[in-house]
Amino acid sequence: SRDSQVLMDFTEYNLLSQLFFSVRNPEGQIKLYSKGADTILFERLHPSNEDLPALTSDHLSEFAGEGLRTLAIAYRDLDDKYFKEWHKMLEDANAAIDERDERIAGLYEEIERDLMLLGATAVEDKLQEGVIETVTSLSLANIKIWVLTGDKQETAINIGYACNMLTDDMNDVFIIAGNTAVEVREELRKAKENLFGQNRSFSNGHVVFEKKQPLELDSVVEETVTGDYALIINGHSLAHALENDVKNDLLELACMCKTVVCCRVTPLQKAQVVELVKKHRNAVTLAIGDGANDVSMIKSAHIGVGISGQEGLQAVLASDYAFAQFRYLQRLLLVHGRWSYFRMCKFLCYFFYKNFAFTLVHFWFGFFCGFSAQVGKNVSFFYTIPWIVDDCYTWLFTNQ
Known part of the structure; x- marks a missing residue:
């Protein structure tokens, strides 16, 4: 209803692949709505649901067999006094210094139980071009x-x-x-x-x-x-x-x-x-994802890649590289990744070459100038030759 008031939105809470929020309807009742994986949500249902979970599970399997992405949805009625007390404990947990995450997770576990199953959703999520x-x-x-x-x-x-x-x-x-x-x-x-x-x-x-x-x-x-x-x-x-x-x-x-x-x-x-x-x-590990559920994976990998799109920007903000479609990963790894590897190898060789060229030339010249710190020759010209030759050589090749 448009007159409903959203009290708490926990869409960022995804530790157990579940998202939930609470609303107060026009009649003043507080309801908690939860959606998530059926294997987890069904464990939190009230025993009075009886045969509905089994029937819904059959429907979910049928939807999944067609390649659809599925979620289960449930709700719970909350007492106004209980919700205020629970919200106060949540604020204290958020302000805690020790064991903050454990306390918050425990409160989420407490409120998200004895749910009543509403049903399930099935969404078609086609593969992007070039996958x-x-x-x-x-x-x-x-x-x-x-x-x-x-x-x-x-x-x-x-x-x-x-x-x-x-x-x-x-x-x-x-x-x-x-x-x-x-x-x-x-x-x-x-x-x-x-x-x-x-x-x-x-x-x-x-x-x-x-x-x-x-x-x-x-x-x-x-x-x-x-x-x-x-x-x-x-x-x-x-x-x-x-x-x-x-x-x-x-x-x-x-x-x-x-x-x-x-x-x-x-x-x-x-x-x-x-x-x-x-x-x-x-x-070397690379993790790529497009949603909030992929943030922890992206941060854990050596290289994190986020895909911007309908899932929001959480993955993009946590990533090292970001682009709009999965197919760009091919160019990132096989073109830019290869170029970066070879350039790094060549730079290391050039680093030693530059230092040897500068040091050895002036060390040898020192025997003729009495080590008077006189510069014998400007060797900067010889520093630039390798890069000019390398660039001309690189331009001969395409991305393929």
């Missing part, structure tokens, strides 16, 4: 691409096929859906056994037969495998896979797969996956 070509080009450049999304598993798989990251020609697609750490670890190890068989390990990137030795997490390296494989894991299973005693199996299997898709993940989990790769792999 398929960009993904293909980056794959040919031997760049590993991992998809970290909050969408349902069915939606993520459809997007993977639409981007040619998942194909019917793949040797196998491993889906990890364990509910406990033990189940997740067992599924990860079974997937590795399907790749290489029992009692195999790696030596210098080649498969050899010997008694399998567990790899230390800090020594995990990228193994060379024959064939294309994909790993798909949901957010609930990923939470267990990121535990200390399971990280090794997750990272080892993921590094052997051509495509990794993490679906229904929270913003915190996105950042944890990036940190896992940064810490235990000798690789």
